[in-house]
Amino acid sequence: MKDNAENIIELKHITKIFSDNGFTAVSDFNLEVKRGEFVTFLGPSGCGKTTTLRMIAGFDLPTEGQILLNGQDITQLPPHKRPINTVFQRYALFPHMNIYENIAFGLRQRKVEKSLITKKVRKVLELVDLEGFEKRSVATLSGGQQQRVAIARALVNEPEILLLDEPLGALDLKMRKEMQLELKKMHDELGITFIYVTHDQEEALTMSDTIVVMAEGRMQQIGTPEDIYNEPKNAFVADFIGESNIFNGIMTGKLKVRFCGGEFDCVDDVEEGTHITAVVRPEDVILSAPEKGTIRGTVTSVIFKGMHYEITVESGKNEMVIQSVHAARVGDVVGMSVEPDNIHVMIAEDHTNYFMADINKDYRLEYNNKKIRTSLTKLIPGSRRLEDGTLVDAGGDSIDPQRTRVQVSIQPGDIEMTDRVEEGMVDGYISNLIYKGDHYSYVIHTDLEEDFVVDDEDLWNMGDHVGLIMPIDKMTFRLVK
16 A cells, blocks of 8 residues: 555454344454545455445444544544445435435535535536436436436535445346446546445456455455456455366475366466465366366366356366357367466465363363263373362363363364254354365354354355264364363
8 A cells, every 4th residue: 555645544453243143244354545546345245345334434333443534533423524425225315306406405405505506416417427307306217327316416515435335236237337337437537535335246347446355254355356356365255256266286396286186387386285275267278189188077068158158077076167269068078278377376275163162060071062072081181080070180280170171173074064953063054155176165154153164065055054063083172271
Protein backbone atom coordinates (compact mmCIF):
# COMPACT_ATOMS: atom_id res chain seq x y z
CA MET A 1 0.00 0.00 0.00
CA LYS A 2 1.04 3.59 -0.55
CA ASP A 3 1.42 6.26 2.11
CA ASN A 4 -1.43 6.37 4.64
CA ALA A 5 -2.37 9.88 3.45
CA GLU A 6 -3.79 8.25 0.31
CA ASN A 7 -5.95 5.83 2.29
CA ILE A 8 -9.57 6.88 2.56
CA ILE A 9 -10.66 3.90 4.69
CA GLU A 10 -8.59 1.77 7.06
CA LEU A 11 -9.90 -1.26 8.93
CA LYS A 12 -7.65 -2.29 11.81
CA HIS A 13 -8.09 -5.68 13.50
CA ILE A 14 -11.86 -5.65 12.96
CA THR A 15 -13.78 -8.49 14.62
CA LYS A 16 -17.56 -8.90 14.72
CA ILE A 17 -19.16 -11.41 17.10
CA PHE A 18 -22.94 -11.47 17.22
CA SER A 19 -24.02 -11.49 20.86
CA ASP A 20 -27.27 -13.41 20.33
CA ASN A 21 -25.55 -16.62 19.19
CA GLY A 22 -21.82 -16.00 19.71
CA PHE A 23 -21.13 -16.40 15.98
CA THR A 24 -17.90 -14.80 14.77
CA ALA A 25 -18.80 -13.28 11.40
CA VAL A 26 -15.52 -11.40 10.87
CA SER A 27 -12.20 -12.13 12.57
CA ASP A 28 -9.13 -9.85 12.82
CA PHE A 29 -9.78 -8.17 9.46
CA ASN A 30 -7.23 -5.58 8.27
CA LEU A 31 -7.59 -3.50 5.09
CA GLU A 32 -6.45 -0.22 3.58
CA VAL A 33 -8.48 1.29 0.74
CA LYS A 34 -6.93 4.05 -1.35
CA ARG A 35 -8.91 7.09 -2.45
CA GLY A 36 -10.68 6.48 -5.77
CA GLU A 37 -10.07 2.72 -5.69
CA PHE A 38 -12.62 0.08 -6.79
CA VAL A 39 -12.36 -2.65 -4.13
CA THR A 40 -14.44 -5.83 -4.22
CA PHE A 41 -15.14 -8.18 -1.32
CA LEU A 42 -15.51 -11.60 -2.92
CA GLY A 43 -16.51 -14.85 -1.27
CA PRO A 44 -19.26 -17.41 -0.72
CA SER A 45 -22.42 -16.77 1.29
CA GLY A 46 -21.71 -16.42 5.00
CA CYS A 47 -18.04 -15.47 4.59
CA GLY A 48 -18.44 -12.07 6.31
CA LYS A 49 -18.29 -9.73 3.32
CA THR A 50 -21.68 -8.03 3.87
CA THR A 51 -21.04 -7.75 7.62
CA THR A 52 -17.75 -5.97 6.86
CA LEU A 53 -19.54 -3.61 4.48
CA ARG A 54 -22.20 -2.87 7.10
CA MET A 55 -19.50 -2.00 9.64
CA ILE A 56 -17.96 0.47 7.18
CA ALA A 57 -21.42 1.99 6.65
CA GLY A 58 -22.10 2.13 10.40
CA PHE A 59 -25.13 -0.19 10.39
CA ASP A 60 -23.18 -2.71 12.52
CA LEU A 61 -20.54 -1.86 15.11
CA PRO A 62 -17.40 -4.00 15.41
CA THR A 63 -16.89 -6.03 18.58
CA GLU A 64 -13.19 -5.23 18.38
CA GLY A 65 -10.98 -3.05 16.19
CA GLN A 66 -11.03 0.36 14.64
CA ILE A 67 -12.34 1.99 11.44
CA LEU A 68 -10.61 5.13 10.19
CA LEU A 69 -11.96 7.53 7.54
CA ASN A 70 -9.34 9.94 6.22
CA GLY A 71 -7.29 9.10 9.31
CA GLN A 72 -10.14 9.88 11.75
CA ASP A 73 -11.72 7.23 13.98
CA ILE A 74 -15.34 6.67 12.92
CA THR A 75 -15.83 3.29 14.63
CA GLN A 76 -18.75 4.54 16.76
CA LEU A 77 -20.03 7.22 14.36
CA PRO A 78 -23.70 6.71 13.33
CA PRO A 79 -24.44 6.03 9.63
CA HIS A 80 -26.04 9.41 8.86
CA LYS A 81 -22.86 11.21 9.95
CA ARG A 82 -20.60 9.25 7.63
CA PRO A 83 -19.94 10.55 4.05
CA ILE A 84 -20.86 7.09 2.81
CA ASN A 85 -23.88 5.85 0.85
CA THR A 86 -24.99 2.27 0.27
CA VAL A 87 -26.75 0.60 -2.67
CA PHE A 88 -28.42 -2.70 -1.81
CA GLN A 89 -29.55 -5.66 -3.92
CA ARG A 90 -33.13 -4.70 -3.12
CA TYR A 91 -33.37 -1.20 -4.42
CA ALA A 92 -35.75 0.10 -1.69
CA LEU A 93 -37.21 2.75 -3.98
CA PHE A 94 -40.31 4.64 -2.83
CA PRO A 95 -43.19 3.32 -5.00
CA HIS A 96 -45.39 6.39 -4.37
CA MET A 97 -42.72 8.79 -5.71
CA ASN A 98 -41.59 9.32 -9.27
CA ILE A 99 -37.95 8.99 -10.29
CA TYR A 100 -37.10 12.65 -9.65
CA GLU A 101 -38.61 12.54 -6.15
CA ASN A 102 -36.82 9.28 -5.32
CA ILE A 103 -33.45 10.72 -6.26
CA ALA A 104 -34.09 14.09 -4.61
CA PHE A 105 -35.33 12.61 -1.33
CA GLY A 106 -32.00 12.71 0.51
CA LEU A 107 -31.22 16.24 -0.63
CA ARG A 108 -34.62 17.47 0.56
CA GLN A 109 -34.05 15.84 3.94
CA ARG A 110 -30.87 17.90 4.18
CA LYS A 111 -32.87 21.01 3.14
CA VAL A 112 -30.74 21.70 0.07
CA GLU A 113 -31.89 24.66 -2.04
CA LYS A 114 -34.54 23.67 -4.63
CA SER A 115 -32.63 24.96 -7.67
CA LEU A 116 -29.51 23.07 -6.57
CA ILE A 117 -31.55 19.89 -6.11
CA THR A 118 -32.82 20.15 -9.69
CA LYS A 119 -29.29 20.68 -10.99
CA LYS A 120 -27.88 17.75 -9.05
CA VAL A 121 -30.71 15.36 -9.98
CA ARG A 122 -30.37 16.15 -13.69
CA LYS A 123 -26.62 15.61 -13.49
CA VAL A 124 -26.91 12.11 -11.96
CA LEU A 125 -29.77 11.16 -14.33
CA GLU A 126 -27.45 11.94 -17.20
CA LEU A 127 -24.70 9.90 -15.53
CA VAL A 128 -26.94 6.80 -15.24
CA ASP A 129 -28.40 7.33 -18.72
CA LEU A 130 -31.96 8.13 -17.59
CA GLU A 131 -32.37 11.69 -18.87
CA GLY A 132 -36.01 12.56 -19.48
CA PHE A 133 -37.27 9.89 -17.06
CA GLU A 134 -37.85 12.34 -14.18
CA LYS A 135 -41.66 12.00 -14.05
CA ARG A 136 -41.84 8.28 -14.70
CA SER A 137 -43.18 5.98 -11.99
CA VAL A 138 -40.62 3.52 -10.66
CA ALA A 139 -43.18 0.75 -11.25
CA THR A 140 -42.82 1.24 -15.02
CA LEU A 141 -39.05 0.64 -15.00
CA SER A 142 -37.14 -2.55 -15.74
CA GLY A 143 -34.91 -4.09 -13.09
CA GLY A 144 -31.81 -2.53 -14.64
CA GLN A 145 -33.44 0.92 -14.75
CA GLN A 146 -34.55 0.64 -11.13
CA GLN A 147 -30.98 -0.23 -10.18
CA ARG A 148 -29.78 2.88 -12.02
CA VAL A 149 -32.24 5.00 -10.01
CA ALA A 150 -30.97 3.45 -6.76
CA ILE A 151 -27.38 4.25 -7.77
CA ALA A 152 -28.36 7.79 -8.80
CA ARG A 153 -30.08 8.32 -5.43
CA ALA A 154 -26.84 7.36 -3.68
CA LEU A 155 -24.57 9.39 -5.98
CA VAL A 156 -26.62 12.59 -5.78
CA ASN A 157 -25.46 13.02 -2.17
CA GLU A 158 -21.87 13.14 -3.44
CA PRO A 159 -20.51 10.57 -0.96
CA GLU A 160 -16.79 10.06 -0.53
CA ILE A 161 -17.41 6.32 -0.62
CA LEU A 162 -20.11 4.31 -2.38
CA LEU A 163 -20.84 0.88 -0.91
CA LEU A 164 -22.59 -1.64 -3.18
CA ASP A 165 -23.98 -4.83 -1.62
CA GLU A 166 -24.66 -7.40 -4.38
CA PRO A 167 -26.39 -4.64 -6.40
CA LEU A 168 -26.77 -6.71 -9.57
CA GLY A 169 -27.98 -9.92 -7.94
CA ALA A 170 -31.63 -9.44 -9.00
CA LEU A 171 -30.84 -8.84 -12.67
CA ASP A 172 -30.75 -11.39 -15.47
CA LEU A 173 -27.39 -12.44 -16.92
CA LYS A 174 -27.41 -10.10 -19.94
CA MET A 175 -28.48 -7.07 -17.89
CA ARG A 176 -25.94 -7.93 -15.20
CA LYS A 177 -23.08 -7.93 -17.72
CA GLU A 178 -24.24 -4.58 -19.13
CA MET A 179 -24.46 -3.05 -15.65
CA GLN A 180 -20.97 -4.30 -14.78
CA LEU A 181 -19.57 -2.17 -17.60
CA GLU A 182 -21.85 0.75 -16.66
CA LEU A 183 -20.68 0.69 -13.05
CA LYS A 184 -17.03 0.56 -14.06
CA LYS A 185 -17.60 3.51 -16.41
CA MET A 186 -19.33 5.49 -13.62
CA HIS A 187 -16.46 4.78 -11.28
CA ASP A 188 -13.91 5.98 -13.82
CA GLU A 189 -15.91 9.17 -14.49
CA LEU A 190 -16.67 10.03 -10.85
CA GLY A 191 -13.33 9.13 -9.30
CA ILE A 192 -14.94 8.28 -5.95
CA THR A 193 -14.17 5.16 -3.94
CA PHE A 194 -16.32 2.10 -4.64
CA ILE A 195 -16.44 -0.86 -2.22
CA TYR A 196 -18.40 -3.68 -3.80
CA VAL A 197 -19.69 -6.99 -2.40
CA THR A 198 -20.33 -10.01 -4.61
CA HIS A 199 -20.06 -13.79 -4.72
CA ASP A 200 -19.71 -13.63 -8.53
CA GLN A 201 -16.07 -14.12 -9.60
CA GLU A 202 -16.63 -12.68 -13.08
CA GLU A 203 -18.06 -9.46 -11.63
CA ALA A 204 -15.04 -9.09 -9.36
CA LEU A 205 -12.52 -9.79 -12.13
CA THR A 206 -14.30 -7.47 -14.60
CA MET A 207 -14.68 -4.36 -12.45
CA SER A 208 -12.17 -4.28 -9.62
CA ASP A 209 -8.85 -2.56 -9.07
CA THR A 210 -8.39 -4.72 -5.97
CA ILE A 211 -10.10 -7.95 -4.89
CA VAL A 212 -10.36 -9.11 -1.28
CA VAL A 213 -11.15 -12.84 -1.19
CA MET A 214 -12.91 -13.89 2.04
CA ALA A 215 -13.86 -17.19 3.66
CA GLU A 216 -15.02 -18.10 7.16
CA GLY A 217 -14.84 -14.45 8.26
CA ARG A 218 -11.17 -14.06 7.32
CA MET A 219 -9.26 -12.49 4.45
CA GLN A 220 -7.72 -15.22 2.30
CA GLN A 221 -5.93 -13.01 -0.24
CA ILE A 222 -5.85 -9.43 -1.47
CA GLY A 223 -4.51 -8.32 -4.84
CA THR A 224 -5.27 -7.23 -8.39
CA PRO A 225 -7.59 -9.43 -10.47
CA GLU A 226 -4.54 -10.71 -12.35
CA ASP A 227 -2.69 -11.59 -9.13
CA ILE A 228 -5.69 -13.35 -7.63
CA TYR A 229 -6.33 -15.40 -10.77
CA ASN A 230 -2.74 -16.27 -11.71
CA GLU A 231 -1.12 -16.52 -8.27
CA PRO A 232 -3.69 -17.83 -5.75
CA LYS A 233 -2.26 -18.09 -2.24
CA ASN A 234 -4.13 -21.20 -1.19
CA ALA A 235 -6.41 -23.94 -2.48
CA PHE A 236 -9.57 -22.07 -1.45
CA VAL A 237 -8.68 -19.04 -3.60
CA ALA A 238 -7.61 -21.23 -6.52
CA ASP A 239 -10.89 -23.13 -6.34
CA PHE A 240 -13.12 -20.08 -5.85
CA ILE A 241 -11.61 -17.82 -8.53
CA GLY A 242 -12.43 -19.31 -11.91
CA GLU A 243 -12.14 -23.03 -12.57
CA SER A 244 -9.12 -24.99 -11.40
CA ASN A 245 -7.64 -28.45 -11.31
CA ILE A 246 -6.12 -28.86 -7.83
CA PHE A 247 -3.83 -31.78 -6.99
CA ASN A 248 -1.69 -32.90 -4.09
CA GLY A 249 1.91 -33.40 -5.16
CA ILE A 250 5.59 -33.39 -4.23
CA MET A 251 8.71 -31.62 -5.48
CA THR A 252 10.98 -34.24 -7.05
CA GLY A 253 13.95 -32.05 -7.98
CA LYS A 254 15.07 -28.60 -9.11
CA LEU A 255 11.99 -27.09 -10.83
CA LYS A 256 10.45 -30.57 -11.01
CA VAL A 257 7.06 -31.48 -9.54
CA ARG A 258 5.08 -34.72 -9.50
CA PHE A 259 1.28 -34.76 -9.38
CA CYS A 260 -1.54 -36.64 -11.05
CA GLY A 261 0.83 -39.55 -11.71
CA GLY A 262 3.40 -37.64 -13.79
CA GLU A 263 6.50 -35.49 -13.39
CA PHE A 264 6.25 -31.95 -14.79
CA ASP A 265 8.69 -29.08 -15.27
CA CYS A 266 7.62 -25.95 -13.34
CA VAL A 267 8.91 -22.45 -12.57
CA ASP A 268 8.47 -22.48 -8.77
CA ASP A 269 11.79 -23.17 -7.04
CA VAL A 270 10.63 -25.18 -4.02
CA GLU A 271 12.88 -27.53 -2.06
CA GLU A 272 12.95 -31.16 -3.20
CA GLY A 273 10.74 -33.42 -1.10
CA THR A 274 8.29 -30.65 -0.15
CA HIS A 275 4.64 -31.64 -0.23
CA ILE A 276 2.79 -29.16 -2.43
CA THR A 277 -0.57 -28.30 -3.95
CA ALA A 278 -0.46 -27.88 -7.74
CA VAL A 279 -3.02 -25.69 -9.52
CA VAL A 280 -3.64 -26.00 -13.26
CA ARG A 281 -6.31 -23.98 -15.04
CA PRO A 282 -8.48 -26.02 -17.48
CA GLU A 283 -7.57 -23.77 -20.41
CA ASP A 284 -3.85 -24.47 -19.84
CA VAL A 285 -4.01 -28.25 -20.31
CA ILE A 286 -2.70 -29.39 -23.73
CA LEU A 287 -4.40 -32.45 -25.23
CA SER A 288 -2.37 -34.71 -27.48
CA ALA A 289 -1.94 -38.29 -28.64
CA PRO A 290 -1.40 -40.58 -25.61
CA GLU A 291 2.30 -41.15 -26.28
CA LYS A 292 3.03 -37.41 -26.50
CA GLY A 293 1.52 -36.46 -23.16
CA THR A 294 3.26 -36.20 -19.79
CA ILE A 295 0.34 -38.20 -18.43
CA ARG A 296 -2.49 -40.04 -20.13
CA GLY A 297 -6.11 -40.77 -19.33
CA THR A 298 -9.54 -41.70 -20.64
CA VAL A 299 -12.17 -39.14 -21.64
CA THR A 300 -15.26 -39.58 -19.44
CA SER A 301 -17.29 -36.49 -20.37
CA VAL A 302 -17.51 -33.89 -23.17
CA ILE A 303 -19.75 -30.83 -22.86
CA PHE A 304 -20.04 -28.12 -25.53
CA LYS A 305 -19.92 -24.68 -23.85
CA GLY A 306 -20.14 -22.43 -26.93
CA MET A 307 -16.63 -20.97 -26.97
CA HIS A 308 -15.00 -24.27 -26.03
CA TYR A 309 -15.55 -27.90 -25.08
CA GLU A 310 -15.29 -28.89 -21.42
CA ILE A 311 -13.58 -32.29 -21.40
CA THR A 312 -13.16 -34.45 -18.31
CA VAL A 313 -10.36 -37.01 -18.34
CA GLU A 314 -9.81 -39.74 -15.75
CA SER A 315 -6.17 -40.51 -15.08
CA GLY A 316 -5.69 -43.19 -12.43
CA LYS A 317 -7.50 -41.94 -9.32
CA ASN A 318 -7.34 -38.34 -10.52
CA GLU A 319 -9.68 -36.34 -12.70
CA MET A 320 -8.56 -33.50 -14.99
CA VAL A 321 -10.98 -30.92 -16.42
CA ILE A 322 -9.84 -29.39 -19.73
CA GLN A 323 -11.16 -26.53 -21.85
CA SER A 324 -10.35 -26.96 -25.53
CA VAL A 325 -11.60 -25.62 -28.86
CA HIS A 326 -11.18 -29.16 -30.21
CA ALA A 327 -13.72 -31.84 -29.45
CA ALA A 328 -12.99 -35.29 -28.04
CA ARG A 329 -15.07 -38.44 -27.70
CA VAL A 330 -16.01 -40.25 -24.54
CA GLY A 331 -13.79 -43.32 -24.27
CA ASP A 332 -10.82 -41.76 -26.13
CA VAL A 333 -7.41 -42.29 -24.53
CA VAL A 334 -5.53 -38.96 -24.64
CA GLY A 335 -2.24 -37.45 -23.53
CA MET A 336 -2.09 -34.34 -21.35
CA SER A 337 0.73 -31.83 -20.90
CA VAL A 338 1.10 -28.45 -19.19
CA GLU A 339 3.67 -25.74 -19.92
CA PRO A 340 5.92 -25.01 -16.89
CA ASP A 341 4.69 -21.45 -16.37
CA ASN A 342 1.07 -22.66 -16.32
CA ILE A 343 1.63 -24.82 -13.22
CA HIS A 344 1.15 -22.88 -10.00
CA VAL A 345 2.85 -24.57 -7.03
CA MET A 346 1.86 -23.79 -3.43
CA ILE A 347 3.41 -25.37 -0.33
CA ALA A 348 0.75 -27.74 1.03
CA GLU A 349 -1.24 -26.42 3.96
CA ASP A 350 -1.22 -28.42 7.18
CA HIS A 351 -4.85 -29.40 7.71
CA THR A 352 -4.21 -31.51 10.81
CA ASN A 353 -7.27 -31.25 13.07
CA TYR A 354 -6.58 -30.30 16.69
CA PHE A 355 -9.05 -30.22 19.56
CA MET A 356 -8.87 -30.16 23.35
CA ALA A 357 -10.27 -33.04 25.40
CA ASP A 358 -11.12 -32.84 29.09
CA ILE A 359 -9.98 -35.27 31.78
CA ASN A 360 -12.96 -36.29 33.90
CA LYS A 361 -12.92 -37.22 37.58
CA ASP A 362 -12.37 -40.87 36.64
CA TYR A 363 -9.25 -39.88 34.70
CA ARG A 364 -10.89 -40.62 31.38
CA LEU A 365 -10.86 -38.37 28.33
CA GLU A 366 -14.06 -36.65 27.19
CA TYR A 367 -14.88 -34.49 24.20
CA ASN A 368 -18.30 -33.03 23.45
CA ASN A 369 -19.62 -35.00 26.48
CA LYS A 370 -18.54 -38.26 24.84
CA LYS A 371 -15.87 -40.53 26.29
CA ILE A 372 -12.67 -41.26 24.38
CA ARG A 373 -11.94 -44.78 25.56
CA THR A 374 -8.20 -44.72 26.13
CA SER A 375 -6.00 -44.97 29.21
CA LEU A 376 -4.22 -41.81 30.33
CA THR A 377 -1.28 -43.90 31.53
CA LYS A 378 -0.70 -44.79 27.88
CA LEU A 379 -0.70 -41.13 26.90
CA ILE A 380 1.57 -39.79 29.63
CA PRO A 381 5.01 -41.48 29.61
CA GLY A 382 5.99 -42.71 33.08
CA SER A 383 2.58 -42.00 34.63
CA ARG A 384 0.82 -44.51 36.84
CA ARG A 385 -2.28 -44.96 38.98
CA LEU A 386 -1.78 -45.21 42.75
CA GLU A 387 -3.81 -47.52 44.97
CA ASP A 388 -6.17 -44.68 45.93
CA GLY A 389 -6.87 -44.07 42.21
CA THR A 390 -4.80 -40.90 41.95
CA LEU A 391 -2.87 -40.41 38.68
CA VAL A 392 0.73 -39.25 39.05
CA ASP A 393 3.33 -38.30 36.46
CA ALA A 394 6.85 -39.74 36.08
CA GLY A 395 8.11 -37.53 38.92
CA GLY A 396 5.41 -38.69 41.30
CA ASP A 397 3.43 -35.43 41.18
CA SER A 398 -0.34 -35.86 41.07
CA ILE A 399 -2.18 -34.82 37.91
CA ASP A 400 -5.18 -32.61 38.65
CA PRO A 401 -8.00 -33.39 36.17
CA GLN A 402 -9.46 -29.94 36.78
CA ARG A 403 -6.27 -28.24 35.60
CA THR A 404 -5.11 -30.63 32.93
CA ARG A 405 -6.35 -31.09 29.38
CA VAL A 406 -5.20 -33.19 26.46
CA GLN A 407 -4.66 -31.88 22.93
CA VAL A 408 -5.88 -34.43 20.42
CA SER A 409 -4.85 -34.40 16.75
CA ILE A 410 -6.19 -36.37 13.79
CA GLN A 411 -5.56 -36.15 10.06
CA PRO A 412 -8.35 -35.17 7.60
CA GLY A 413 -8.17 -38.54 5.84
CA ASP A 414 -8.71 -40.44 9.09
CA ILE A 415 -12.14 -38.93 9.81
CA GLU A 416 -15.28 -40.53 8.41
CA MET A 417 -18.40 -38.49 7.67
CA THR A 418 -21.84 -40.00 8.25
CA ASP A 419 -25.40 -38.75 7.77
CA ARG A 420 -26.28 -40.59 10.99
CA VAL A 421 -25.10 -37.61 12.99
CA GLU A 422 -25.70 -39.22 16.38
CA GLU A 423 -22.94 -41.74 15.62
CA GLY A 424 -20.27 -39.04 15.37
CA MET A 425 -18.06 -37.79 18.18
CA VAL A 426 -19.15 -34.34 17.01
CA ASP A 427 -21.51 -33.08 14.32
CA GLY A 428 -21.67 -30.02 12.11
CA TYR A 429 -22.51 -28.60 8.69
CA ILE A 430 -20.39 -28.59 5.54
CA SER A 431 -19.35 -24.96 5.04
CA ASN A 432 -16.81 -25.39 2.24
CA LEU A 433 -15.56 -28.01 -0.20
CA ILE A 434 -12.69 -28.18 -2.69
CA TYR A 435 -12.09 -30.94 -5.25
CA LYS A 436 -8.45 -32.10 -5.11
CA GLY A 437 -8.37 -34.33 -8.21
CA ASP A 438 -8.82 -37.67 -6.41
CA HIS A 439 -10.82 -36.56 -3.35
CA TYR A 440 -12.83 -33.71 -1.86
CA SER A 441 -11.58 -31.57 1.01
CA TYR A 442 -14.43 -30.46 3.29
CA VAL A 443 -14.65 -27.92 6.10
CA ILE A 444 -17.17 -28.94 8.76
CA HIS A 445 -18.45 -26.06 10.91
CA THR A 446 -19.41 -27.18 14.42
CA ASP A 447 -21.04 -25.42 17.35
CA LEU A 448 -17.88 -26.03 19.40
CA GLU A 449 -14.67 -23.99 19.21
CA GLU A 450 -13.17 -26.22 16.51
CA ASP A 451 -14.02 -26.66 12.87
CA PHE A 452 -12.75 -29.81 11.15
CA VAL A 453 -11.18 -30.53 7.76
CA VAL A 454 -12.17 -33.91 6.31
CA ASP A 455 -10.91 -35.65 3.15
CA ASP A 456 -13.47 -37.91 1.47
CA GLU A 457 -13.72 -39.49 -1.99
CA ASP A 458 -17.52 -39.11 -1.99
CA LEU A 459 -19.32 -35.92 -2.97
CA TRP A 460 -21.43 -34.34 -0.24
CA ASN A 461 -23.41 -31.12 -0.59
CA MET A 462 -22.77 -27.71 0.93
CA GLY A 463 -24.84 -27.38 4.07
CA ASP A 464 -25.18 -31.13 4.70
CA HIS A 465 -25.50 -32.02 8.40
CA VAL A 466 -22.93 -34.72 9.15
CA GLY A 467 -21.49 -36.60 12.08
CA LEU A 468 -17.72 -37.10 12.33
CA ILE A 469 -16.47 -40.56 13.30
CA MET A 470 -12.90 -40.32 14.62
CA PRO A 471 -11.15 -43.64 15.38
CA ILE A 472 -9.08 -43.56 18.57
CA ASP A 473 -6.24 -45.50 16.93
CA LYS A 474 -5.84 -42.64 14.43
CA MET A 475 -5.52 -39.97 17.14
CA THR A 476 -2.37 -38.63 18.74
CA PHE A 477 -2.38 -37.03 22.20
CA ARG A 478 -0.40 -34.35 24.04
CA LEU A 479 -0.80 -33.42 27.72
CA VAL A 480 -1.44 -29.70 28.35
CA LYS A 481 -1.30 -28.42 31.94
